[in-house]
Structures are given as C-alpha cells and as structure tokens.
Amino acid sequence: MVENGARGYHMHVLRIGIDTHEEAVIYMRADCGVCRAEGFSASARLKVSAHGHALIATLNVVDSALLPEGFVGLSSHAWDKLGLAERDEVVVAWAPVVSSMSDVRRKIYGHRLDEAAIHGIIRDVADGMYSDIQLASFLTASAGDRMDRQEVVALTRAMVDVGERLHWNGNRAIYDKHCIGGLPGNRTTPIVVSICSAAGLVIPKTSSRAITSPAGTADTMAVITRVDLDLPDIRHVVDQVGGCLVWGGAVKLSPVDDVLIRVERALDIDSEGQLIASVLSKKIAAGSSHILIDIPIGPTAKVRDEHAAKDLAELMEYVGRAMGVNVRCVFTDGSQPVGSGIGPALEARDVLAVLRNAPEAPQDLRDKSLELSAQLLDMAHGHGLDAAWEEAKRLLDNGQALAQFERICRLQGGFNEPPASHFQKEVLCKVHGTVSSIDNRKLSRLAKLAGAPQLLEAGVDLKVRCGQRVVPGDCLMVVHSGSSGELEYALGYYQSNPGIIGVDET
Amino acid sequence: MVENGARGYHMHVLRIGIDTHEEAVIYMRADCGVCRAEGFSASARLKVSAHGHALIATLNVVDSALLPEGFVGLSSHAWDKLGLAERDEVVVAWAPVVSSMSDVRRKIYGHRLDEAAIHGIIRDVADGMYSDIQLASFLTASAGDRMDRQEVVALTRAMVDVGERLHWNGNRAIYDKHCIGGLPGNRTTPIVVSICSAAGLVIPKTSSRAITSPAGTADTMAVITRVDLDLPDIRHVVDQVGGCLVWGGAVKLSPVDDVLIRVERALDIDSEGQLIASVLSKKIAAGSSHILIDIPIGPTAKVRDEHAAKDLAELMEYVGRAMGVNVRCVFTDGSQPVGSGIGPALEARDVLAVLRNAPEAPQDLRDKSLELSAQLLDMAHGHGLDAAWEEAKRLLDNGQALAQFERICRLQGGFNEPPASHFQKEVLCKVHGTVSSIDNRKLSRLAKLAGAPQLLEAGVDLKVRCGQRVVPGDCLMVVHSGSSGELEYALGYYQSNPGIIGVDET
Structure with missing residues (x-):
C-alpha cells in the first residue's frame, strides 16, 4: 500500500467471487489503513483503476475473515470489466464528484436540459460513474412526457456518440425494423430479416434483451444460435448473407442503452423519450438508413389508442429526420398476442414453424411477418405494397426465407432446436x-x-x-x-x- | 434444507461480515440446490424470514469458497434487523410482488395518488419491500412540485401511521421547532430547547440526521451526548426536565423518513412535499401540538425568496391544520451561515459558547436562538413577542438555559466536550x-x-x-x-x- 490520498492508494486485488449482477462493488477490510485514513465507510463511492481503465464502485466493508490484510476484493462484473488477474495492483481513490448529477437534479425539478447537459449525463453513465440509485433517478426524472423533442434528439445523439458506430462497405441503403413492444409473442423479426435479406436487402439486425417483456428478439435468437457476436464477426455474417440476428449489447452499439435497460427492468418502466432514444440510437449506431417501426395498438398493448400511436410515430419520425435517417411507422393490431408462445424458447418454436411452413404455424405470426416484410421491400423498391407483399410471400412459401435463416444461424455460430421445459x-x-x-x-x-x-x-x-x-x-x-x-x-x-x-x- | 418452493426453503445462516450500509443483501452459493431449483440469480429479490420477522433482500451469488454448503449469508444490517445468531434457521422464498410499485409507476407518469395508494407505498417501504432503485424512483417521481397538497397530507399521515406515536401524560401542550435547513451552522435548536424548557414548556425534541447538509441537530448533539434513546428513556428525560435533544430514528417515529433520507442523501435531493411530510410526520408522531418552523431566506439558502417561503409556509400550515396541529412559520435571514462552525463538532462548540455566554460566542447564533425562543414562548403564553423575548434573554443570561442543557445531556447519557480535528x-x-x-x-x-x-x-x-x-x-x-x-x-x-x-x- 502506497499512501497517496490525492491520487489514490495502490492495493492488491483478490477475486472475492461475489456476483452482484452489474453493479460494481469493492470490498475492503474495516481495519485497513486506507479505510481508516480516508474515512471510507460502507456505501462510499470509490474510483478503482487498473490497466489503464477505471470504474466507480460502491464500497462494502468486510470483517477480516473474508480478505487478507492489504487486499481488496471486487465483484465479478467489476473484475471482468477491469480485466483483472489475481493479485493485480489496483489504485483506489475517492470517486470524483459526478458533476452531471446536478443536471439530473435540474431535470427532477422540471427544467429542460440542453444538448451539452444530456451529453454529460450519458458520458458519465457510459463511464460507469452512476450508481443504481442515480440511474433510477435519471430514468424516473425523464420518464413520462418529461422530455421535449429536442431533449429526445439530444439523448439519441448522445447515446450514439458514446458507443461504437458501424459503417458498412459501399454506399448501400441499410434496412432495419423494430417493434415498440407491449405485445407478448410477436416474434416477427427473425422471419422479416430472413425474407428481406433473401430479397437482397442489407438488414444487419441488432436486437435488445427484454426490458419489461418476457422475451426480446435477442433472448429468442439466443435459444437457437449465438447472438453475442463482436463487430468483425457481424461484418462477416452480413457480408456473406446480407443479414444477421444478433444482440446489440455485445457490440457496444449504444452501450448506455443496456445500462439503462437493466434499471428500467427493475423499475418496470419504459418511457416514450427513453424508448425512442433507445431504439433509434441502436439503429443509427448500427449504420441503418431505413428503419421500419411496428407500433401495435390495443387496450393492453404499450400503445393503447391511435391517438397515442400517432404522437409516438410523429416524434419517432421527427427524431429520425433530425438524425438524418428515413423512419416509417406502421400501426398494427395489438389487441392480443401474436403467435402462441410467450417466452424465449416458445417463441423460437413459433418462428421456426412459420419459416418451415409447418401446419401448426401460427397464422397471425405469418400474416404479420409478411405485412412488415412488404413494408420494408416497399421502402426499398417503391413498387407499391401489393407487389412487395407478393414477393415476400413467394420467398416464405418457396423456402428461401428458411434457407436464409439457417444460413444466418450457421454463420453466427450454430443451430439448436428450442429446448422443452421441465x-x-x-x-x-x-x-x-x-x-x-x-x-x-x-x-x-x-x-x-x-x-x-x-x-x-x-x-x-x-x-x-x-x-x-x-x-x-x-x-x-x-x-x-x-x-x-x-x-x-x-x-x-x-x-x-x-x-x-x-x-x-x- | 427443506424443499418447499411455495412457502420457502429452510436454510441456516452465517454472519458473512459484509457491511452494505442499509441495503439488505443475502449471499447464496451459486451451486446451492435452492438457487438451482428456483432459478435465483444475482439481483433477484428474496424474502428472508426468521423469528417472526421478514425482510426483502437482494441476492448476491457467491462462489463456494465464501460459504459452506447449506448456508446462506446476510449483510450486517439485515442480520441485525432480523436479530440473528450464528447458524439460526431462516426461510428464503421469492419476494412477493411489490404491488404498490404500480402506484409509483402511475406517479412517474404524472397521475395523482389517493390516500390508499400513498399509504400502500409507505407501508411497503416501512416493511423493507423496496430496493434502493425503487426508493430512488419513488423519491424522484414525487420530487419538485409533483405532489399536490392532498398528496402531501396523505404522505404525512402515512408516515405517522407506520411508526410509533408518542402520547404524553396529561393534556399538556407539546412544543417543537424545526428549521427547514439550507443554512450551514445555524444550530439554534439545542439553545432554544434549553431556554424554552427552562421556561416550563414541554419540548421533547427529536431531530434528524443531515439530509444534504454537513450536519443535522442529531449529528451535532451526538458529539456531546447520547442521542439514540429509546421511548422509555426519552419519557424519563422529558418527565424530569421538560425537554430532550434526541435522534428521531432510534425511536421509530416515522421510521420511513430515515429510509427515504438515506436515498435522498445519495441523490442530493430534498423536495418540498417530502420535506413537509418528513418534518411534520416526525413532529406529529412525537406528539407535538405546537410547532414552530424556521424558514431561512437567501439567494443560496434552501428557500431563495420570500415568494417561495410564503408558498412553503402556506402548504406547511395547511398540512398542519389537516393533521390537527398548530404550525407557525417564521422567516429568517438566510443570506449567510449562522455561527462560525459548520460540521457536527464545530457547531457543538458554538452552541456551548452561546449557552456559556462566552466572549467568543457567535452573536448571530445567540440572537437567532433568542428570536426563535421568543416565538415559541409567545405561542405558549400569548403575551406578545417583546415580553417573550425578554424572558428568553433572562434565562440565557442568568445561566438557567445552560444548566438546563447540562441536565438534559446528563439524563441522556453524559456530557462530552467536542473533539478537535487532526x-x-x-x-x-x-x-x-x-x-x-x-x-x-x-x-x-x-x-x-x-x-x-x-x-x-x-x-x-x-x-x-x-x-x-x-x-x-x-x-x-x-x-x-x-x-x-x-x-x-x-x-x-x-x-x-x-x-x-x-x-x-x-
């Protein structure tokens, strides 16, 4: 231990083997010289640096039995994030003041935030400066209709800026689709990607995990194949077949989105501004130029009536224009689930049944997938929805969509039939x-x-x-x-x- | 371990010796049968019961080295709260759905909450059902001006209802004072309580710890004497000398307030509705009938101008009337700190200097303490502020207030001079x-x-x-x-x- 209050204390780290999910926790002995000299106490926020990386961790104070003298422990997520090995040296110091929290407080009190303020918040979130309590406060303060359209544009741009951004070879149009959710089942994405990429569109689909639903497309696809591909692997798949079906979080596209989603899930909230920023930042970071948004409307869907749907579509298209991409919204029936299965494996089973033209395939899932594919093909070719629908149906009926889906899965890492429950x-x-x-x-x-x-x-x-x-x-x-x-x-x-x-x- | 998925699993507990501050954490082995059978994973919310008590804890999953097979660990706060001893049996089950969170979500989306909804939230908070994330969301959603006056009354009543409530012998008036804060130093309370109780008023003062300030009255008094008295001890002190200066949290008056304050402190927010409910619930639970509220006004005080002060006073008095107590608000100079010391020990030093009529005593602290004492004596006797001020000054100058302060401290557990810093x-x-x-x-x-x-x-x-x-x-x-x-x-x-x-x- 080198005493250096201002720049931090050098200490050695042990893998304490505690999985705290994604919150970074540092464990220090109550009797350790650093705790006593600095007055560190439980729940203090500390900066932990190693190998040129740093994160902010919450302090848990442990009695001597758990850690040998001179050592600190780190929760598994923090351990992995810093790329540590047993007995590596880390530098521990007071966390700097999270100055962007003053803007969160301004938002709590009803002020609007400018682009710089929102960028500062998202930068600090990306850098792991926010505790779960602070994240929950930011999300709550900007939930409901508490962000105006300029703030939503700024949030979207900030979320794109702090992550990686894909640029695809050539000057081709890049297609994408997204359902704003609220409808159980409704796993059209794998079918739409298969049909549209079979038709020659480039549709490199990155999906989220579930926020408040029982499954997201990434959860469903993870049943069948690998979804945590890195950028070079995604490029390889898309170069080969024009499409992919991967999890967005693994490629650091809009990495803040996954942090926010984890806390939104714990709160079971999913607000309009966050929703639009979440969706469009992922798409724009993925290099999309043409984005189809499916908005199901129903009394118990996320969007309950056509009025709310029009407001959402209008804001979505506004933010799209501000960000320089072509956004088309379609309203669909959200009065009941689409397909039979609800949950990752059960939805994967339905997707495969539709692609295989199996007799037990849910008709509604097939119909809706064709409708959405037709919208995308119409955005691409402009020959009208009827012609586009005919093309989509042909590619599904003649097995080209299934073959395309299997190619995508094999390129991503394999093909597994969905497991049964116990x-x-x-x-x-x-x-x-x-x-x-x-x-x-x-x-x-x-x-x-x-x-x-x-x-x-x-x-x-x-x-x-x-x-x-x-x-x-x-x-x-x-x-x-x-x-x-x-x-x-x-x-x-x-x-x-x-x-x-x-x-x-x- | 008795397998019983519905009613919970019986397991034995070890003191794992991890201080997580006040968040309850349960540690379970990744390979334990219960985790695997129930699908418990890190950050799951679990109900832990023992000795007829229960709380909700967040799961941290540990590798086998930290815990022997068949045992679970609990964070120090949870351990103490359940009154556990080594190897006691606890019952672990999925936490019930926190149904009041749906009302928090309604609040997030801008709906007003009725009395039953607010009571349900506060009941669940008191029962330890809320995670820190959920508490942060509730506080943020009801911060600023997002609660109307009926909601503030309901919140105040709910916070009183879930805690203990003091009833004092006889039908005597019970006095109290509170400063809404924002002004460093300003430690008038110990002086006012000493003067007013010397004048014969019953003023059983329970104070909070600091929320966003460098010291609360409880922090300052803790420098000089014991402040964590239980109810019988408080009664004993007040019966003897008519006043006390204790921490409210130790007596479970409005226990939710302390839970909320901990998260408010982490967020550095302190909103009007929460402020009023926090203050008045503590006073009403303490059995107060006459409450003086000191509202300092200044450009960098909590209340910045007279307009805001009048709004706050009006709402404070409204909630007081709805709760059946007499509330008087006074506006004071908040343009700069009161006294010299800022921080528990430094403020304690100033308080003692004023009570001892020491030449170095800060004049502004003395003047303000006399003014507030006069307001309380006027509420009691109704002979006008001038007469009340003369009486207060006499009791301070002739040493009766100091003698009263020393009596209170000795009855509470001792008298220590404030320590110096290193x-x-x-x-x-x-x-x-x-x-x-x-x-x-x-x-x-x-x-x-x-x-x-x-x-x-x-x-x-x-x-x-x-x-x-x-x-x-x-x-x-x-x-x-x-x-x-x-x-x-x-x-x-x-x-x-x-x-x-x-x-x-x-």
Missing part, C-alpha cells in the same frame, strides 16, 4: 362461452413469473384467440417453468387475476 | 476588500467533502461575515478534516470554486 401445467376453461379479451400485460407478467426471460424455456403457450368458442375443459394456455416453485408462483398470480383471458359466458 | 488548513484572503457574499450551498459541499457529517470533527470554521473588511493574509476559514486525503479533496474543491466567499475588491 415443469408444465395446463390452465383449463371452466365455462361455455367466447373468448372476448386477452390482457397482454398480465399475460406478460405471468410469463415472467414463470421464469422468462432468464429461463429460456419458461413462459406461456397460449391456446386460444379472441373470438374463439370455448367449453369447460378446453385448454386456455400451458404454463412452462423451470421449477415447481416458479410454476406455483405463476399459477398463484393467474388464480388471483382471473381476467387474464376474458370469456363472455353463453 | 488535519486543519487555513484559507487566506488574497485581496483588499469587503466580503460581499457567502455561498451556503458550496460552503456546505466543502464541509461535506472535508468529511462531515460522517466524521464528527470535520467541517469548516468560518472566520468572516458579509460586510466585513478584509486584507491579504486575513483568515477566511479553517477547513477541518480527518485525513490528508479528504483535506486535499476539500481544498481542491475550494480552488476550483473561488466564489464560495465573494469579496468586492477596493
């Missing part, structure tokens, strides 16, 4: 009647309580559609889980929320 | 001129960077007042600290913020 329970109908409504939000919550998306095979397999006639004993859904505990937990939620599937009795 | 540095004036302004906020920040309030003797000793003539070499302030690192850190902040003490050069 615990299942059928939920049966008790009355005669007609299914009148399906609550997307509560169904999502049910699938999450069953273990999705962390457990790939967990979720819900929906067996009915709105308008369908049912009789006692009909299976409404099958809940899939990885443990009896989670299964009971999910079924308990179903029992106390009987309106998840509404049936008009006859 | 590291000090004078900040000298470099120019000829007149002190024109003192930035309360930056001065507070400086005192905090020096280590206050965690380190009792740290802080700033201010040597000048606005209007004072200064020449090069005059001492503007002395910075006190507990380590060379913190001292350098604080002085670095001073160097880069030269306007902390403004001097008009002549």
Whole structure:
C-alpha cells in the first residue's frame, strides 16, 4: 500500500467471487489503513483503476475473515470489466464528484436540459460513474412526457456518440425494423430479416434483451444460435448473407442503452423519450438508413389508442429526420398476442414453424411477418405494397426465407432446436362461452413469473384467440417453468387475476 | 434444507461480515440446490424470514469458497434487523410482488395518488419491500412540485401511521421547532430547547440526521451526548426536565423518513412535499401540538425568496391544520451561515459558547436562538413577542438555559466536550476588500467533502461575515478534516470554486 490520498492508494486485488449482477462493488477490510485514513465507510463511492481503465464502485466493508490484510476484493462484473488477474495492483481513490448529477437534479425539478447537459449525463453513465440509485433517478426524472423533442434528439445523439458506430462497405441503403413492444409473442423479426435479406436487402439486425417483456428478439435468437457476436464477426455474417440476428449489447452499439435497460427492468418502466432514444440510437449506431417501426395498438398493448400511436410515430419520425435517417411507422393490431408462445424458447418454436411452413404455424405470426416484410421491400423498391407483399410471400412459401435463416444461424455460430421445459401445467376453461379479451400485460407478467426471460424455456403457450368458442375443459394456455416453485408462483398470480383471458359466458 | 418452493426453503445462516450500509443483501452459493431449483440469480429479490420477522433482500451469488454448503449469508444490517445468531434457521422464498410499485409507476407518469395508494407505498417501504432503485424512483417521481397538497397530507399521515406515536401524560401542550435547513451552522435548536424548557414548556425534541447538509441537530448533539434513546428513556428525560435533544430514528417515529433520507442523501435531493411530510410526520408522531418552523431566506439558502417561503409556509400550515396541529412559520435571514462552525463538532462548540455566554460566542447564533425562543414562548403564553423575548434573554443570561442543557445531556447519557480535528488548513484572503457574499450551498459541499457529517470533527470554521473588511493574509476559514486525503479533496474543491466567499475588491 502506497499512501497517496490525492491520487489514490495502490492495493492488491483478490477475486472475492461475489456476483452482484452489474453493479460494481469493492470490498475492503474495516481495519485497513486506507479505510481508516480516508474515512471510507460502507456505501462510499470509490474510483478503482487498473490497466489503464477505471470504474466507480460502491464500497462494502468486510470483517477480516473474508480478505487478507492489504487486499481488496471486487465483484465479478467489476473484475471482468477491469480485466483483472489475481493479485493485480489496483489504485483506489475517492470517486470524483459526478458533476452531471446536478443536471439530473435540474431535470427532477422540471427544467429542460440542453444538448451539452444530456451529453454529460450519458458520458458519465457510459463511464460507469452512476450508481443504481442515480440511474433510477435519471430514468424516473425523464420518464413520462418529461422530455421535449429536442431533449429526445439530444439523448439519441448522445447515446450514439458514446458507443461504437458501424459503417458498412459501399454506399448501400441499410434496412432495419423494430417493434415498440407491449405485445407478448410477436416474434416477427427473425422471419422479416430472413425474407428481406433473401430479397437482397442489407438488414444487419441488432436486437435488445427484454426490458419489461418476457422475451426480446435477442433472448429468442439466443435459444437457437449465438447472438453475442463482436463487430468483425457481424461484418462477416452480413457480408456473406446480407443479414444477421444478433444482440446489440455485445457490440457496444449504444452501450448506455443496456445500462439503462437493466434499471428500467427493475423499475418496470419504459418511457416514450427513453424508448425512442433507445431504439433509434441502436439503429443509427448500427449504420441503418431505413428503419421500419411496428407500433401495435390495443387496450393492453404499450400503445393503447391511435391517438397515442400517432404522437409516438410523429416524434419517432421527427427524431429520425433530425438524425438524418428515413423512419416509417406502421400501426398494427395489438389487441392480443401474436403467435402462441410467450417466452424465449416458445417463441423460437413459433418462428421456426412459420419459416418451415409447418401446419401448426401460427397464422397471425405469418400474416404479420409478411405485412412488415412488404413494408420494408416497399421502402426499398417503391413498387407499391401489393407487389412487395407478393414477393415476400413467394420467398416464405418457396423456402428461401428458411434457407436464409439457417444460413444466418450457421454463420453466427450454430443451430439448436428450442429446448422443452421441465415443469408444465395446463390452465383449463371452466365455462361455455367466447373468448372476448386477452390482457397482454398480465399475460406478460405471468410469463415472467414463470421464469422468462432468464429461463429460456419458461413462459406461456397460449391456446386460444379472441373470438374463439370455448367449453369447460378446453385448454386456455400451458404454463412452462423451470421449477415447481416458479410454476406455483405463476399459477398463484393467474388464480388471483382471473381476467387474464376474458370469456363472455353463453 | 427443506424443499418447499411455495412457502420457502429452510436454510441456516452465517454472519458473512459484509457491511452494505442499509441495503439488505443475502449471499447464496451459486451451486446451492435452492438457487438451482428456483432459478435465483444475482439481483433477484428474496424474502428472508426468521423469528417472526421478514425482510426483502437482494441476492448476491457467491462462489463456494465464501460459504459452506447449506448456508446462506446476510449483510450486517439485515442480520441485525432480523436479530440473528450464528447458524439460526431462516426461510428464503421469492419476494412477493411489490404491488404498490404500480402506484409509483402511475406517479412517474404524472397521475395523482389517493390516500390508499400513498399509504400502500409507505407501508411497503416501512416493511423493507423496496430496493434502493425503487426508493430512488419513488423519491424522484414525487420530487419538485409533483405532489399536490392532498398528496402531501396523505404522505404525512402515512408516515405517522407506520411508526410509533408518542402520547404524553396529561393534556399538556407539546412544543417543537424545526428549521427547514439550507443554512450551514445555524444550530439554534439545542439553545432554544434549553431556554424554552427552562421556561416550563414541554419540548421533547427529536431531530434528524443531515439530509444534504454537513450536519443535522442529531449529528451535532451526538458529539456531546447520547442521542439514540429509546421511548422509555426519552419519557424519563422529558418527565424530569421538560425537554430532550434526541435522534428521531432510534425511536421509530416515522421510521420511513430515515429510509427515504438515506436515498435522498445519495441523490442530493430534498423536495418540498417530502420535506413537509418528513418534518411534520416526525413532529406529529412525537406528539407535538405546537410547532414552530424556521424558514431561512437567501439567494443560496434552501428557500431563495420570500415568494417561495410564503408558498412553503402556506402548504406547511395547511398540512398542519389537516393533521390537527398548530404550525407557525417564521422567516429568517438566510443570506449567510449562522455561527462560525459548520460540521457536527464545530457547531457543538458554538452552541456551548452561546449557552456559556462566552466572549467568543457567535452573536448571530445567540440572537437567532433568542428570536426563535421568543416565538415559541409567545405561542405558549400569548403575551406578545417583546415580553417573550425578554424572558428568553433572562434565562440565557442568568445561566438557567445552560444548566438546563447540562441536565438534559446528563439524563441522556453524559456530557462530552467536542473533539478537535487532526488535519486543519487555513484559507487566506488574497485581496483588499469587503466580503460581499457567502455561498451556503458550496460552503456546505466543502464541509461535506472535508468529511462531515460522517466524521464528527470535520467541517469548516468560518472566520468572516458579509460586510466585513478584509486584507491579504486575513483568515477566511479553517477547513477541518480527518485525513490528508479528504483535506486535499476539500481544498481542491475550494480552488476550483473561488466564489464560495465573494469579496468586492477596493
């Protein structure tokens, strides 16, 4: 230990083997000279540097039994982020004042933030300066309609600027699609990418993990193939086949987005400004020039009516123009889930069924995938939606889309059939009647309580559609889980929320 | 380990010796049967029960070296809260859904919350159901002017309801005072309580720790005597001498307030609605019937102009009436600190100097303490402010207030003179001129960077007042600290913020 209060103390690090998820924690002995000299106490924020990198960690103070004298411990995530090896030297110092937090406080008190302020916040978030408490405050302060359109543009630009940005060979148009979510199932992306890249479009798709849903496209694709490709590997796949289906987080495109999503998930919030910045920053960083946004509308979808959808589309297109990209929004039916499966593996199964033209393939998932593919092909060729739809249908029916999907998966690292769950329970109908409504939000919550998306095979397999006639004993859904505990937990939620599937009795 | 997914798993606990401050953390082995069966992963929220108590803890997953098979660890705060002993049995289960978070989300999106919703949130916070992330979101969502007056009343009532409530013998009026803060130094409370209780008023004062300031009254009193008295001990002190000067948190009056303050401190926010609920819930729970609120006004005080002060006073008095107590607000000069010391021990020194009528006693602290005492004596007797002021002055000048203060301290547990700091540095004036302004906020920040309030003797000793003539070499302030690192850190902040003490050069 070299005493140097201003520039930090040199100490040696041990892998303490504590996984705190993504929050960086440093463990120091209560009796260590540095803690005592500097007055460090539990929950202090400290700067830890090694190998030319630095991060801010929260201090946990441990008694002597856990750490030998002269050593500090680091949580697994921080350990990996600094690229440490056992007994490496780290430098520990007070964390600098996070000056951008004064702008977060200004936002809390209702002031608007200019481009420089927003850039400062996002820069500090990217540098790991924010604690989870501070991230939660920033997200809450800018949730709802608390950001104006200039702030959303600034947030989008800042999120692009702090990450890597892809530039593709040649001056070709780069296509992308995104669903703003809220609809369980609805896994059109792998099908659309397969059809459009089979049609010759360049569509290098990077997807997010789930925010508040039971599965994101990246979660679903991770069931079938590798999704954590780095930039050179992504380029290789796209150069070969014109498309890919990877997780955006692994390539540091808009890296702040993943940090924010982790806290948004814990809070179960997902606000309009953050949503637009999250979506467009990822797309723009990925080098997209033409972006199709699918906005499902329904009473329990994320967007509840056409008025809200128009506002969102208008803001989305505004930010797109400000950022120099072509954004087209389409409104789709969000009154009930799309497809049968809800959860990574169950959705992967549906995707494969559609691509394989299997008789059990959900018709609604097929129809919607064709519709979205047609929109993208129309953006590309401009020959009208009817011609575009015919082309999409041809590529799906003749197996070219399936072949394309398999090529993409093999290039990304392999092809696995989706696994089955170990615990299942059928939920049966008790009355005669007609299914009148399906609550997307509560169904999502049910699938999450069953273990999705962390457990790939967990979720819900929906067996009915709105308008369908049912009789006692009909299976409404099958809940899939990885443990009896989670299964009971999910079924308990179903029992106390009987309106998840509404049936008009006859 | 008894397998029981629904009702929880019985496991044995070891004191792992990790101090995470107040966030409850449970440590489980990655390879433990429960983690694997239930799919628990890092950052999961789990319910931990023992001895008829329960709390919600965040899961950290550890490798096998830290914990023997079959055991779980708990952070020190959680360990103490559950009253555990080595190898006690605890029951671990998924945390129930925190249903009140849906109301927090409604608040995030700008909806107003009714009494039941606010009560549900505060009940869950009191029960330890909220993670730090969720607390930060609730505080941010209800900060600024985002709560209307009915919500503030509901919040105040909920905060009273979830804690203990004092009832004093007889039907006597119970007096209290509170400064809404923002002014460094300004430690009038111990002096006012001494004067007023010497005059026969019952003034059982419970104080908070600092929120965003370098010291609260509880921090300052902790320098001199014990402040963490329980209810029977407080009753004993007040029955003997009519007054006390204790920390409110130890008696579970409005226990949620301390939880919220911890997160507010990390965010450095302190909003109007939370402020009023925090102050009045503590006073009402303490059984107060007559409450004097000191609102300092100044460009760098918490309240910046008379308009804001009137709004705050009006809302404070409104909430008081709704809760059935008599609230009087007085506006005082908030243009510069009161007293010389800023930080727990330095403020304690000033308090003692005033009570002892010492020649070096800060005149402004004496004057303000007399003014506030007069307001309280006038609320009690109604003979006008002039008569009340004369009485207060007599009790201070003739030593009865000092004798009363010493009685209170001895009954609370002893009397210690304030300690001196180990590291000090004078900040000298470099120019000829007149002190024109003192930035309360930056001065507070400086005192905090020096280590206050965690380190009792740290802080700033201010040597000048606005209007004072200064020449090069005059001492503007002395910075006190507990380590060379913190001292350098604080002085670095001073160097880069030269306007902390403004001097008009002549």
